[in-house]
Amino acid sequence: MEDVLILAIESSCDETAAAVVKNGREVLSNVISSQIALHTLYGGVVPEIASRKHIEKINQVITEALDQARVSLSDITAIGVTYGPGLVGALLVGVAEAKAISYAAGIPLVGVHHIEGHICANYIENKELEPPFLCLVVSGGHTHLVRVADYRTYEILGRTRDDAAGEAFDKVARAIGLGYPGGPKIDKLAREGNPEAIVFPRAKLSDGEYDFSFSGLKSAVLNYLNGCHMKGEPVCEADVAASFQRAVIDVLVEHAIHGAKAFRMDQLAIAGGVASNSSLRAAMEEACRREGIRFYHPSPIFCTDNAAMIGVAAYYEYMAGTRSGLDLNAVPNLKLGER
Numbered sequence: 624m625e626d627v628l629i630l631a632i633e634s635s636c637d638e639t640a641a642a643v644v645k646n647g648r649e650v651l652s653n654v655i656s657s658q659i660a661l662h663t664l665y666g667g668v669v670p671e672i673a674s675r676k677h678i679e680k681i682n683q684v685i686t687e688a689l690d691q692a693r694v695s696l697s698d699i700t701a702i703g704v705t706y707g708p709g710l711v712g713a714l715l716v717g718v719a720e721a722k723a724i725s726y727a728a729g730i731p732l733v734g735v736h737h738i739e740g741h742i743c744a745n746y747i748e749n750k751e752l753e754p755p756f757l758c759l760v761v762s763g764g765h766t767h768l769v770r771v772a773d774y775r776t777y778e779i780l781g782r783t784r785d786d787a788a789g790e791a792f793d794k795v796a797r798a799i800g801l802g803y804p805g806g807p808k809i810d811k812l813a814r815e816g817n818p819e820a821i822v823f824p825r826a827k828l829s830d831g832e833y834d835f836s837f838s839g840l841k842s843a844v845l846n847y848l849n850g851c852h853m854k855g856e857p858v859c860e861a862d863v864a865a866s867f868q869r870a871v872i873d874v875l876v877e878h879a880i881h882g883a884k885a886f887r888m889d890q891l892a893i894a895g896g897v898a899s900n901s902s903l904r905a906a907m908e909e910a911c912r913r914e915g916i917r918f919y920h921p922s923p924i925f926c927t928d929n930a931a932m933i934g935v936a937a938y939y940e941y942m943a944g945t946r947s948g949l950d951l952n953a954v955p956n957l958k959l960g961e962r
């Protein structure tokens with residue numbers, strides 16, 4: 624059978640990315656132009672700036688992805704592009720670019736769901752992983768516990784009612800003066816702190832056993848910091864970071880293991896930017912070992928936004944016959960499992 628080469632494009636938030644993926648699981652190139660340094664100036668992603676930067680970078684990023692993979696457009700079987708969810712102006716840049724190339728070069732177009740991409744990142748380095756499995760998706764915008772029944776069949780068991788896990792990391796990081804993006808900085812600082820120094824709440828929802836809530840935890844951290852400030856007591860930032868992180872991880876691990884057991888899943892994966900958190904990986908690994916569940920995670924570079932994961936998801940869509948028309952549009956609040 625002829626090789627299926629996907630040129631993938633991702634521009635849903637603050638990374639302009641392109642990749643070439645061969646036969647669904649082999650990454651020939653993975654080029655990411657991050658805007659993080661730019662947005663750090665403002666303490667978070669500024670949508671207008673993100674769109675403008677995507678426009679400036681996208682052609683260069685695609686050319687580099689093709690060059691690094693040593694292929695040209697004539698070798699490409701299909702173009703995969705993220706069309707939602709995400710920032711509408713940012714998504715539109717990738718979608719318009721993908722449509723233009725598809726039209727000009729006569730290459731089929733496949734619209735991809737960003738979260739499906741995150742989940743599919745697990746297939747890149749775990750060649751033996753196949754559905755069914757349970758996947759905990761923890762990113763800056765999403766916290767979902769998903770049952771991956773088949774390559775294209777996703778069932779959301781639980782989701783966050785308020786802040787996403789990554790959002791909580793970013794907000795707490797800002798409160799203790801670490802800056803944006805907070806996740807990696809809390810991850811690092813927490814290694815020097817005591818996770819049992821401060822007891823922060825672990826939210827339990829009476830309705831929705833797999834749902835998450837992180838806004839109460841975030842408020843508890845802010846109240847703690849405020850209390851110290853009022854009493855003139857010093858704050859040990861490392862202890863706050865470690866104790867906050869432990870509270871988030873406890874809930875994530877508990878829900879994921881509970882779901883895996885309830886649905887008799889012997890494989891559990893994690894995905895999204897927060898999945899690169901070293902303590903979360905260690906805690907999941909340990910809990911899975913205890914329960915006899917196989918644990919999978921992508922390398923950090925495939926956890927945060929990238930186009931290789933979009934290429935993998937596009938491959939499975941392409942093989943199933945999915946083709947998007949030139950009327951493909953950005954859908955900022957696209958739901959998982961909808962097509």
Ligand code: KG4
Nearest residue numbers: 762763764789806807810896897900927928
């Ligand atoms: O998946 P992603 O790149 O973008 C979205 O689709 O949202 O996730 C970005 C999020 C940010 O909130 C960032 O702080 C968080 O992932 N993150 C981390 C770590 N690395 C990135 N959170 C905790 N620990 C990390 N090491």
Ligand code: ZN
Nearest residue numbers: 741762927928
């Ligand atoms: Zn993402």
